[in-house]
């Protein structure tokens with residue numbers, strides 16, 4: 001039975017970029033001590049800086065030549081793990097993107113996702129955030145294959161990748177999880193907040209899992225009570241039936257879990273939604 005061992009590193013971000021690198025390394029070391037067979041490690045959205053519209057310009061870097069991409073590539077290689085490097089602001093000639101990079105066990109950059117849906121909301125008296133003031137939206141869905149030689153049960157599987165607000169859009173998840181990609185796991189580095197987090201974080205993770213009959217993993221930064229943007233925390237992993245199988249609290253934490261990849265095929269076979277869809281009616 002192929003099993004994927006995943007760790008979500010719910011780290012507390014600092015305004016000092018190098019302190020975030022140190023935290024990522026420290027948490028990854030601890031995660032591997034706790035779970036030596038780790039196949040896939042995930043960092044949160046905006047892991048190398050505070051999540052703030054005012055700061056994206058200050059922290060942005062080119063990918064792959066910037067220091068954060070170098071750091072992540074070396075980390076994946078040194079620890080011999082597949083690594084989803086949360087996200088960080090990417091500097092390009094046409095503007096700044098909120099971008100996630102993915103590295104294999106050799107430290108090679110194997111995928112890159114630019115946040116497609118920008119977090120532009122205005123809930124009066126509660127939260128106003130306008131990513132589009134500074135960021136450009138990505139225009140592609142992202143899936144990639146990972147395999148692991150570390151695992152006791154070697155596997156190859158397809159993973160879909162979104163960033164935070166992307167989670168609210170079922171169409172993107174459908175594209176990644178249905179044929180021809182058929183991802184068995186959807187991963188979203190994400191920084192929901194203390195207003196929308198309690199309302200929708202778990203609900204959306206479970207909804208995307210049930211809709212697509214796959215695992216869903218959301219990795220948040222830890223909550224820093226002194227920060228302007230209060231991250232919700234509660235990194236979470238949901239199975240293809242929609243059950244929460246692991247959930248963190250609010251503080252810095254490592255969430256590990258063993259995912260039975262065959263559960264995806266089994267549930268898709270038992271409840272064959274993919275064969276029963278009526279696109280002739282929906283279109």
Ligand SMILES: NC(=O)CCC(=O)C(=O)O
Nearest residue numbers: 119164165191192193196
């Ligand atoms: N960083 C984000 O995209 C936040 C999304 C969020 O909080 C939401 O409610 O959606």
